[in-house]
Amino acid sequence: AAGVIQSPRHLIKEKRETATLKCYPIPRHDTVYWYQQGPGQDPQFLISFYEKMQSDKGSIPDRFSAQQFSDYHSELNMSSLELGDSALYFCASSPGVPNTANSPLHFGNGTRLTVT
Amino acid sequence: AQSVTQLGSHVSVSEGALVLLRCNYSSSVPPYLFWYVQYPNQGLQLLLKYTTGATLVKGINGFEAEFKKSETSFHLTKPSAHMSDAAEYFCAVSESGGSNYKLTFGKGTLLTVNP
Numbered sequence: 001a002a003g004v005i006q007s008p009r010h011l012i013k014e015k016r017e018t019a020t021l022k023c024y025p026i027p028r029h030d031t032v033y034w035y036q037q038g039p040g041q042d043p044q045f046l047i048s049f050y051e052k053m054q055s056d057k058g059s060i061p062d063r064f065s066a067q068q069f070s071d072y073h074s075e076l077n078m079s080s081l082e083l084g085d086s087a088l089y090f091c092a093s094s095p096g097v098p099n100t101a102n103s104p105l106h107f108g109n110g111t112r113l114t115v116t
Numbered sequence: 117a118q119s120v121t122q123l124g125s126h127v128s129v130s131e132g133a134l135v136l137l138r139c140n141y142s143s144s145v146p147p148y149l150f151w152y153v154q155y156p157n158q159g160l161q162l163l164l165k166y167t168t169g170a171t172l173v174k175g176i177n178g179f180e181a182e183f184k185k186s187e188t189s190f191h192l193t194k195p196s197a198h199m200s201d202a203a204e205y206f207c208a209v210s211e212s213g214g215s216n217y218k219l220t221f222g223k224g225t226l227l228t229v230n231p
Contacts, residue, residue, distance in 0.1 A: 042224050107159040112157075
Protein backbone atom coordinates (compact mmCIF):
# COMPACT_ATOMS: atom_id res chain seq x y z
CA ALA A 1 0.00 0.00 0.00
CA ALA A 2 1.14 3.54 -0.70
CA GLY A 3 2.63 5.38 2.24
CA VAL A 4 3.51 8.94 3.11
CA ILE A 5 6.53 10.00 1.10
CA GLN A 6 8.96 12.57 2.43
CA SER A 7 11.88 14.09 0.62
CA PRO A 8 14.71 14.40 0.98
CA ARG A 9 15.54 11.64 3.48
CA HIS A 10 18.61 13.48 4.67
CA LEU A 11 19.58 17.13 4.41
CA ILE A 12 22.67 18.94 5.61
CA LYS A 13 22.62 22.72 5.82
CA GLU A 14 24.75 25.41 7.39
CA LYS A 15 23.58 27.95 9.91
CA ARG A 16 21.50 30.79 8.45
CA GLU A 17 20.71 28.80 5.30
CA THR A 18 17.21 27.83 4.22
CA ALA A 19 15.70 24.39 3.74
CA THR A 20 12.54 23.05 2.13
CA LEU A 21 11.08 19.71 3.17
CA LYS A 22 8.43 18.02 1.08
CA CYS A 23 5.65 15.66 2.03
CA TYR A 24 3.41 13.64 -0.26
CA PRO A 25 0.44 12.21 1.64
CA ILE A 26 -1.24 8.91 1.02
CA PRO A 27 -3.62 9.22 -1.97
CA ARG A 28 -7.03 10.62 -0.96
CA HIS A 29 -5.64 11.87 2.35
CA ASP A 30 -6.36 15.57 2.55
CA THR A 31 -5.02 16.33 6.02
CA VAL A 32 -1.30 16.76 6.63
CA TYR A 33 0.58 17.24 9.88
CA TRP A 34 4.21 18.19 10.52
CA TYR A 35 6.15 17.06 13.58
CA GLN A 36 9.68 17.77 14.77
CA GLN A 37 11.60 15.13 16.72
CA GLY A 38 14.85 16.30 18.29
CA PRO A 39 17.59 13.81 19.19
CA GLY A 40 16.25 11.47 21.85
CA GLN A 41 13.02 13.45 22.10
CA ASP A 42 9.36 12.80 21.48
CA PRO A 43 7.75 14.22 18.35
CA GLN A 44 6.43 17.75 18.75
CA PHE A 45 3.53 19.02 16.68
CA LEU A 46 4.39 21.93 14.41
CA ILE A 47 1.48 22.63 12.09
CA SER A 48 -1.35 20.98 10.19
CA PHE A 49 -3.41 21.55 7.07
CA TYR A 50 -6.82 20.39 5.96
CA GLU A 51 -8.02 20.98 2.42
CA LYS A 52 -5.10 23.34 1.78
CA MET A 53 -5.94 25.56 4.74
CA GLN A 54 -3.96 25.71 7.96
CA SER A 55 -6.03 23.90 10.56
CA ASP A 56 -3.84 24.10 13.66
CA LYS A 57 -0.52 25.47 14.78
CA GLY A 58 1.80 24.17 17.43
CA SER A 59 5.32 25.02 18.47
CA ILE A 60 6.46 26.17 15.06
CA PRO A 61 9.07 28.96 15.05
CA ASP A 62 8.33 32.13 13.11
CA ARG A 63 11.30 31.28 10.89
CA PHE A 64 9.34 28.30 9.59
CA SER A 65 6.37 28.36 7.25
CA ALA A 66 4.39 25.68 5.51
CA GLN A 67 1.66 25.25 2.99
CA GLN A 68 -0.45 22.58 1.37
CA PHE A 69 -0.87 22.61 -2.37
CA SER A 70 -3.78 21.74 -4.67
CA ASP A 71 -2.48 18.17 -5.05
CA TYR A 72 -2.41 17.95 -1.21
CA HIS A 73 1.33 17.69 -0.95
CA SER A 74 2.87 19.95 1.64
CA GLU A 75 6.13 21.81 2.02
CA LEU A 76 7.82 23.00 5.18
CA ASN A 77 10.08 25.98 4.58
CA MET A 78 12.74 26.76 7.14
CA SER A 79 14.83 29.91 7.06
CA SER A 80 17.73 31.28 9.08
CA LEU A 81 18.53 27.78 10.23
CA GLU A 82 19.98 27.32 13.69
CA LEU A 83 21.93 24.44 15.17
CA GLY A 84 18.92 23.61 17.32
CA ASP A 85 16.83 22.95 14.22
CA SER A 86 18.73 19.70 13.69
CA ALA A 87 16.06 17.05 14.05
CA LEU A 88 13.95 14.47 12.34
CA TYR A 89 10.96 16.10 10.68
CA PHE A 90 7.96 13.89 10.20
CA CYS A 91 4.97 14.40 8.02
CA ALA A 92 1.77 12.49 8.70
CA SER A 93 -1.47 12.29 6.77
CA SER A 94 -5.01 11.20 7.43
CA PRO A 95 -8.15 11.01 5.32
CA GLY A 96 -11.28 13.07 5.48
CA VAL A 97 -12.39 15.34 8.24
CA PRO A 98 -9.77 15.80 10.94
CA ASN A 99 -10.23 13.94 14.19
CA THR A 100 -12.41 11.22 12.76
CA ALA A 101 -12.17 8.15 14.98
CA ASN A 102 -11.23 5.83 12.17
CA SER A 103 -8.61 7.98 10.53
CA PRO A 104 -5.42 7.79 12.57
CA LEU A 105 -2.28 9.47 11.39
CA HIS A 106 0.02 7.66 8.99
CA PHE A 107 3.60 8.82 9.31
CA GLY A 108 6.33 9.09 6.73
CA ASN A 109 9.89 7.98 7.44
CA GLY A 110 10.96 11.54 8.08
CA THR A 111 13.61 13.92 6.83
CA ARG A 112 16.73 14.10 8.96
CA LEU A 113 17.97 17.67 8.95
CA THR A 114 21.45 18.40 10.18
CA VAL A 115 22.48 22.01 10.65
CA THR A 116 26.22 22.61 10.95
CA ALA B 117 -4.71 20.76 27.39
CA GLN B 118 -3.52 17.22 27.19
CA SER B 119 -0.36 15.42 28.23
CA VAL B 120 1.12 11.96 28.31
CA THR B 121 3.50 10.43 30.83
CA GLN B 122 5.37 7.27 30.01
CA LEU B 123 6.90 5.68 33.08
CA GLY B 124 10.35 4.37 32.36
CA SER B 125 12.40 5.72 29.49
CA HIS B 126 14.03 2.30 29.08
CA VAL B 127 12.56 -1.14 29.66
CA SER B 128 14.58 -4.31 29.26
CA VAL B 129 13.02 -7.78 29.07
CA SER B 130 14.15 -11.25 28.15
CA GLU B 131 12.90 -12.92 25.00
CA GLY B 132 9.65 -14.69 25.81
CA ALA B 133 8.92 -12.53 28.85
CA LEU B 134 5.93 -10.27 29.37
CA VAL B 135 6.22 -6.76 27.98
CA LEU B 136 4.54 -3.97 29.96
CA LEU B 137 4.97 -0.36 28.88
CA ARG B 138 3.17 2.17 31.03
CA CYS B 139 1.29 5.22 29.85
CA ASN B 140 -0.80 7.71 31.80
CA TYR B 141 -2.59 10.60 30.18
CA SER B 142 -4.24 13.84 31.08
CA SER B 143 -7.05 15.26 28.98
CA SER B 144 -9.86 17.71 29.65
CA VAL B 145 -12.16 15.85 27.27
CA PRO B 146 -12.59 12.15 26.49
CA PRO B 147 -9.38 11.13 24.80
CA TYR B 148 -8.37 9.13 21.82
CA LEU B 149 -5.30 7.09 22.76
CA PHE B 150 -2.61 5.56 20.61
CA TRP B 151 0.55 3.56 20.76
CA TYR B 152 3.13 4.04 18.03
CA VAL B 153 6.37 2.12 17.50
CA GLN B 154 9.49 3.62 15.99
CA TYR B 155 12.33 1.51 14.65
CA PRO B 156 15.73 3.19 14.15
CA ASN B 157 15.71 5.78 11.38
CA GLN B 158 12.11 5.05 10.52
CA GLY B 159 8.77 6.74 10.88
CA LEU B 160 6.15 6.10 13.52
CA GLN B 161 3.99 3.05 12.92
CA LEU B 162 0.59 2.74 14.56
CA LEU B 163 0.36 -0.29 16.87
CA LEU B 164 -3.16 0.23 18.15
CA LYS B 165 -5.69 2.85 19.11
CA TYR B 166 -8.57 3.43 21.46
CA THR B 167 -11.37 5.75 20.42
CA THR B 168 -14.65 4.46 21.81
CA GLY B 169 -16.22 1.15 22.73
CA ALA B 170 -14.30 -1.83 24.05
CA THR B 171 -11.60 -0.72 26.45
CA LEU B 172 -9.27 -3.60 25.62
CA VAL B 173 -7.86 -3.03 22.18
CA LYS B 174 -5.71 -5.39 20.20
CA GLY B 175 -3.08 -4.22 17.78
CA ILE B 176 -0.49 -5.55 15.43
CA ASN B 177 2.37 -7.88 16.37
CA GLY B 178 0.49 -9.33 19.35
CA PHE B 179 0.31 -6.10 21.34
CA GLU B 180 -2.74 -4.98 23.24
CA ALA B 181 -3.64 -2.12 25.55
CA GLU B 182 -6.42 -1.43 27.99
CA PHE B 183 -8.01 1.95 28.52
CA LYS B 184 -8.73 2.50 32.20
CA LYS B 185 -10.54 5.77 32.68
CA SER B 186 -10.45 5.61 36.48
CA GLU B 187 -6.67 5.30 36.38
CA THR B 188 -6.21 7.55 33.33
CA SER B 189 -3.97 4.82 31.95
CA PHE B 190 -3.41 3.06 28.65
CA HIS B 191 -0.66 0.54 29.32
CA LEU B 192 0.72 -1.54 26.45
CA THR B 193 1.33 -5.26 26.92
CA LYS B 194 2.51 -8.28 25.02
CA PRO B 195 2.54 -11.73 26.61
CA SER B 196 5.81 -12.89 25.07
CA ALA B 197 8.56 -10.59 23.83
CA HIS B 198 10.33 -11.25 20.57
CA MET B 199 13.70 -9.92 19.52
CA SER B 200 12.01 -7.98 16.71
CA ASP B 201 10.00 -6.00 19.30
CA ALA B 202 13.11 -4.02 20.24
CA ALA B 203 12.25 -0.43 19.34
CA GLU B 204 11.05 2.83 20.83
CA TYR B 205 7.40 3.02 21.79
CA PHE B 206 5.40 6.21 22.02
CA CYS B 207 2.06 6.66 23.70
CA ALA B 208 -0.01 9.53 22.32
CA VAL B 209 -3.28 11.28 23.07
CA SER B 210 -5.66 13.26 20.91
CA GLU B 211 -8.79 15.09 21.95
CA SER B 212 -12.01 13.53 20.73
CA GLY B 213 -14.58 15.79 19.15
CA GLY B 214 -12.07 18.47 18.31
CA SER B 215 -11.48 20.06 14.97
CA ASN B 216 -8.01 18.71 14.59
CA TYR B 217 -6.30 15.42 15.08
CA LYS B 218 -2.97 16.53 16.36
CA LEU B 219 -1.26 14.12 18.71
CA THR B 220 0.54 14.86 21.93
CA PHE B 221 3.24 12.27 22.47
CA GLY B 222 4.88 10.91 25.57
CA LYS B 223 8.66 10.97 25.86
CA GLY B 224 8.92 7.42 24.61
CA THR B 225 10.09 4.11 26.10
CA LEU B 226 12.99 2.25 24.57
CA LEU B 227 12.35 -1.48 24.73
CA THR B 228 15.35 -3.78 24.73
CA VAL B 229 14.84 -7.52 24.32
CA ASN B 230 17.63 -9.76 25.59
CA PRO B 231 18.20 -13.24 24.16
